[in-house]
Amino acid sequence: MAKVLMKGNEAIGEAAIRAGCLNYFAYPITPQSEVAEYLAKRLPEVNGVFLQGESEVAVGYMIFGAAACGERVMTTSSSPGVSLMSEAISYIAGARCPAVFVNIVRGGPGLGGILPSQGDYFQATKGGGHGDYHMLVMAPDGVQEAVEMTMRAFPLAEKYRGPVMIMGDGLIGQMMEPVEFPDNLYTPPTNKDEWATTGMDRRNSRKKNIVKSLYLDPAILNSHNMLLKSQYDQMKREEVRFEPYNIDGEYKALVVSYGTMSRVCKTAIDNMKTEGFEVAMIRPQTLFPFPEKAIHEAAAKESCQCVVSIEMSMGQMVEDVDRSVKGQKPVTWFGQCGGEVPTPEAVMEHVRSLV
């Protein structure tokens, strides 16, 4: 298929349809409202359901309902909206239902602003809601990767029977780039008769299924928590994805950055390379599970003097970077927030100052 020029938000909507998701419930919020605009038009064409909820709280539970029925379902929102959905995400994780959440992050806290930010890193990776749960979190660095990650999110949500999040930022949502929709990323839905509430007419062929997150017996809840933990451990073994950049030769510093920020860092690294100043980067594509081993190994290179986490947040990912480097080299943070994106020049100046 030929490439088309699309906004990130629209491309995410189309990718969901190509992934077989015919249920989309949402509430508009800048900078991701184009997903809803696009799917409101597009879903009826493929006999799908578009529904605008009365709030993000309601949308969260609409997602829970559809997911409990074994349907592929997605919502998109931006930071304040995701906070409102976080209770439902915790219930969905507890009840082990597959669902896809997209957060096109804007500045915070509170209503914050509408420009790009990565301030929701903790919320996404450490569980925005209550209880012991994680989401598998993927962070695209452009429109093409947003498409691919959206298409992968549905089978991953089914594999682990839990919520999967795509964490973009306002720029990824708003910018246009050429994209292709790779048909080979479509996977047929898995059999959900084991657990989903698929309706009375299926009851003759399966046992009674109850979808719930309430376990009053502490021993049973404990074993439920252990089961969830074993799944998160499996994610750490099987789903870590990252992109190494300029990592083969000698380098004086290692940058860790993701999403829009990583593209700025790539330009900075290319510019420094022309000056003979070598800097490497690990770009996490999954934020949970985090590429701990890759960062640990990259930091271990003898020429590498320091590691810097460069974020559009006030020092969030740096905690995971620090945990990964395990004290081998000094780890610091650099970034800007609130809708300001560090320029390549600012990144270059900062990285040079470290060495």
Added chain:
Amino acid sequence: MQKEVMFAGFGGQGILLSAKLLAHAAMKQGFQVMWIPSYGPEMRGGTAYCTVVVSDRLIGSPIIKNPSHLVAMNRPSLEKFASVVKPDGVVLINSSLIPVRSGREDVQELIVPANEIAVGLGSVKCANIVAVSAFAARSGMVDVDILRECVKSEFASKAKLIPLNMDAFDQGLKIGMS
């Protein structure tokens, strides 16, 4: 080789569309492209600007502080952005609305009375098409024949607007090539 152009003007002048047309043409030529709007709390009549990056390799930073070229459709845009354009860039000035010049000696000014031409053709709304074709012809950033096809396909669902926009395109081309 990477080139960037910033389109800037009032909301409603078709800034985002002319930028999209240029990006579309560059994509059809096989380049990597990126279209980055300013998306503040905007309104019709407020300022709008949009950057298009065209490159023969993967595009890094979407944050462009110093574009190669500028298409200024109104006076505040020229005053705000003329100083950030890289030396030797093209600065298109919509002289219908901008009585001043860039004040730079090291850029190529391209003076286009885009609104007057558009009104003469029948609608001020096609001033953005006059500007984008003049800019493309002068800067060489994209192939003008491919750009022409992109304008045509953009208006495919409103076919009655195609002749007007083709006229606008040709008028812009004439100025850009002169």
